[in-house]
Every structure is written in C-alpha cells, then in structure tokens.
Amino acid sequence: MKQYFSGFYSPTESEFKEIWTKGYFVFDTNVLLNPYRFQSVAREVLLKAFIAVEERIWIPYQVGLEYHFHMMEEIIKQRKEYEILEMKLLNKVSELEADYKKHSARHTHLKLPQSLHQKYSEIINEIVADLKIQKSNHPDLNDVKEKMLSIFDGKIGAPFEEKQLEKIYEDGEVRYLNKIPPGWADASDKKNKTKYYNEIHYKDEYGDLVMWKQTIKYAKDNQVDVLLVTDDDKEDWIKKIKGEKVGPQPELIQEFYRETNGKKIYICNTKSFLE
Incomplete structure (x- = not known):
C-alpha cells in the first residue's frame, strides 16, 4: 500500500x-x-x-x-527597529496624557495624578536609555553576511x-x-x-x-x-x-x-x- x-x-x-x-x-x-x-x-x-x-x-x-x-x-530592518520602538515608547507618555484629557473633559473628578505621571515618564525614559545601549551593542550583521557567504558559496x-x-x-x-x-x-x-x-x-x-x-x-x-x-x-x-x-x-x-x-x-x- x-x-x-x-x-x-x-x-x-x-x-x-x-x-x-x-x-x-x-x-x-x-x-x-x-x-x-x-x-x-x-x-x-x-x-x-x-x-x-x-x-x-x-x-x-x-x-x-x-x-x-x-x-x-x-x-x-534590524537597525531601524530600535528607532521605531523608541518612538513608540516616547509616544506612550503623550498618549497617556491624551487619554486622561479625553475622558476627564466632561468628568467631575477624573484626573491624571502628577506623581504617577512623573513616575510613568521616568520609567519610559529609563527603558529608552536602555534601548540606546542595546542599539550601541547591536552586532554587525555584515559579519553574518560574510559568514553565510563562506558557508554557502559555490x-x-x-x-x-x-x-x-x-x-x-x-x-x-x-x-x-x-x-x-x-x-x-x-x-x-x-x-x-x-x-x-x-x-x-x-x-x-x-x-x-x-x-x-x-x-x-x-x-x-x-x-x-x-x-x-x-x-x-x-x-x-x-x-x-x-x-x-x-x-x-x-x-x-x-x-x-x-x-x-x-x-x-x-x-x-x-x-x-x-x-
């Protein structure tokens, strides 16, 4: 069969x-x-x-x-990802502010606490700073290209x-x-x-x-x-x-x-x- x-x-x-x-x-x-x-x-x-x-x-x-x-x-693309992610992270702060503003416009009590807003901003900035370090340590992918060439050439x-x-x-x-x-x-x-x-x-x-x-x-x-x-x-x-x-x-x-x-x-x- x-x-x-x-x-x-x-x-x-x-x-x-x-x-x-x-x-x-x-x-x-x-x-x-x-x-x-x-x-x-x-x-x-x-x-x-x-x-x-x-x-x-x-x-x-x-x-x-x-x-x-x-x-x-x-x-x-690998190199650009750092920049794209950094921009998204930095936008999180303004997005948070916009969300609170939108929902508190016609609300009697809702507001964004200043202390929490500051903590949130600091955390985002710390992540962005770490991201910059990762970017500086990014491997040279041109080396990978040369290694691949040596393996697959011919x-x-x-x-x-x-x-x-x-x-x-x-x-x-x-x-x-x-x-x-x-x-x-x-x-x-x-x-x-x-x-x-x-x-x-x-x-x-x-x-x-x-x-x-x-x-x-x-x-x-x-x-x-x-x-x-x-x-x-x-x-x-x-x-x-x-x-x-x-x-x-x-x-x-x-x-x-x-x-x-x-x-x-x-x-x-x-x-x-x-x-």
Missing part, C-alpha cells in the same frame, strides 16, 4: 537515517535569513549546524535570488532559463486554482509582485513553485535524497487537520518520489533540523 501512498507515511527510522547521512540539505529562504534575526547564541548554533553539513548543502537558485534581495533589507544551483520559468508560471496557474502545493497559499499576497535580475523578470507568486521544481531537478539529475528545511508552515506546505499539523502535504512527497524516479524527501523546520 505504501508503494502507491508514500506521501501519507513518515520515513521509517532506517529510511530517515539513510536520508540524514547521505541526502543533501536544501534550505529555504526563510531559514537562510534566520541568522540575521536570531539572538547571538541561537545564531551561532545555527551557523555551526550549517557548517556541520556544509559538504552536503545545495541551494536552489530561486532561494539564492530571494535571499540576496532580502538580505540587506533584513540588516537595515553551493547554489544554476538558474532556469526564461522559457523554463514561463512554462512553470503557466503550470502554476492551473496548480494554484486546484490548490496543488506548493505556493498557492502565497499567491494572493504576492500577486503582480516581481523581481528583475540579470535581464529576467521573476514572478514572486510562483517563487515557491520554482524553488520546488529546481529541487526536484537537482535530486533527479544527481539521484540524491533531500532534506528540505523550511519555516513555511502554511497549508501549501504543511497538512493540517482541525488546526493540528500532521506533516508535509502528501502530494509534495508523492510528486518528489514520482518525478525523481524514487528518491525521497524529508521536510522539517529549523527547530527540528537543529534538534
């Missing part, structure tokens, strides 16, 4: 050991961006884990493309030609209408968004599907099993029953097995990969 419905079954212990010790690790864009988002200890653990398996890492070109488009955005697959991409986009329209994974859950949010690089327009809504097709092609051409690490837990990747996650979408496992002439794929998130 498993021969025809392998997508519904987790690998056995021996099958998993085979995939883990001989298969190739493919990391999704969201996983490659984690070192920029994690705190220092978690970042170092993840970087060490990448290094531990670097001899068997392969990254689809689509993932490399998305990573480089979001890498600098993430570095700038491990990126070749891009698809424009004609190949156009065919995938055409197929994607039909797949998404029928909710065939992956990618359909992101379609509405990424509709009409594109990236332009090296004289090719990439349609964002089909990014997951392109990545999936490139992964299948690599596994088929090299006859290797794959461990795909992704933190995408939407229903075009993860099957859910009454809100409970039960594993990867069976169709993904079945399609991979079918298109690669019997190779296996194991899909997990960053936490499971580190464990």
Whole structure:
C-alpha cells in the first residue's frame, strides 16, 4: 500500500537515517535569513549546524535570488527597529496624557495624578536609555553576511532559463486554482509582485513553485535524497487537520518520489533540523 501512498507515511527510522547521512540539505529562504534575526547564541548554533553539513548543502537558485534581495533589507530592518520602538515608547507618555484629557473633559473628578505621571515618564525614559545601549551593542550583521557567504558559496544551483520559468508560471496557474502545493497559499499576497535580475523578470507568486521544481531537478539529475528545511508552515506546505499539523502535504512527497524516479524527501523546520 505504501508503494502507491508514500506521501501519507513518515520515513521509517532506517529510511530517515539513510536520508540524514547521505541526502543533501536544501534550505529555504526563510531559514537562510534566520541568522540575521536570531539572538547571538541561537545564531551561532545555527551557523555551526550549517557548517556541520556544509559538504552536503545545495541551494536552489530561486532561494539564492530571494535571499540576496532580502538580505540587506533584513540588516537595515534590524537597525531601524530600535528607532521605531523608541518612538513608540516616547509616544506612550503623550498618549497617556491624551487619554486622561479625553475622558476627564466632561468628568467631575477624573484626573491624571502628577506623581504617577512623573513616575510613568521616568520609567519610559529609563527603558529608552536602555534601548540606546542595546542599539550601541547591536552586532554587525555584515559579519553574518560574510559568514553565510563562506558557508554557502559555490553551493547554489544554476538558474532556469526564461522559457523554463514561463512554462512553470503557466503550470502554476492551473496548480494554484486546484490548490496543488506548493505556493498557492502565497499567491494572493504576492500577486503582480516581481523581481528583475540579470535581464529576467521573476514572478514572486510562483517563487515557491520554482524553488520546488529546481529541487526536484537537482535530486533527479544527481539521484540524491533531500532534506528540505523550511519555516513555511502554511497549508501549501504543511497538512493540517482541525488546526493540528500532521506533516508535509502528501502530494509534495508523492510528486518528489514520482518525478525523481524514487528518491525521497524529508521536510522539517529549523527547530527540528537543529534538534
């Protein structure tokens, strides 16, 4: 029965050991961006884990493309968060004053106690002062960028030609209408968004599907099993029953097995990969 419905079954212990010790690790864009988002200890653990398996890492070109488009955005975003939070904190004092003013305008007794107002302002200012210290100690994420380059350099697959991409986009329209994974859950949010690089327009809504097709092609051409690490837990990747996650979408496992002439794929998130 498993021969025809392998997508519904987790690998056995021996099958998993085979995939883990001989298969190739493919990391999704969201996983490659984690070192920029994690705190220092978690970042170092993840970087060490990448290094531990670097001899068997392969990254689809689509993932490399998305990573480089979001890498600098993430570095700038991390730095800007301090300023955004500081502004929100400072606004809390004026918001408190405005709230009291609004509710006490036609009230006979309601007022903001001056002593509590001062304490509140002092606490906010202390938090802001601590935030400035944290900002001054913020790690140089350009160092992270260089570490990632040293780990993943030379491990990126070749891009698809424009004609190949156009065919995938055409197929994607039909797949998404029928909710065939992956990618359909992101379609509405990424509709009409594109990236332009090296004289090719990439349609964002089909990014997951392109990545999936490139992964299948690599596994088929090299006859290797794959461990795909992704933190995408939407229903075009993860099957859910009454809100409970039960594993990867069976169709993904079945399609991979079918298109690669019997190779296996194991899909997990960053936490499971580190464990």
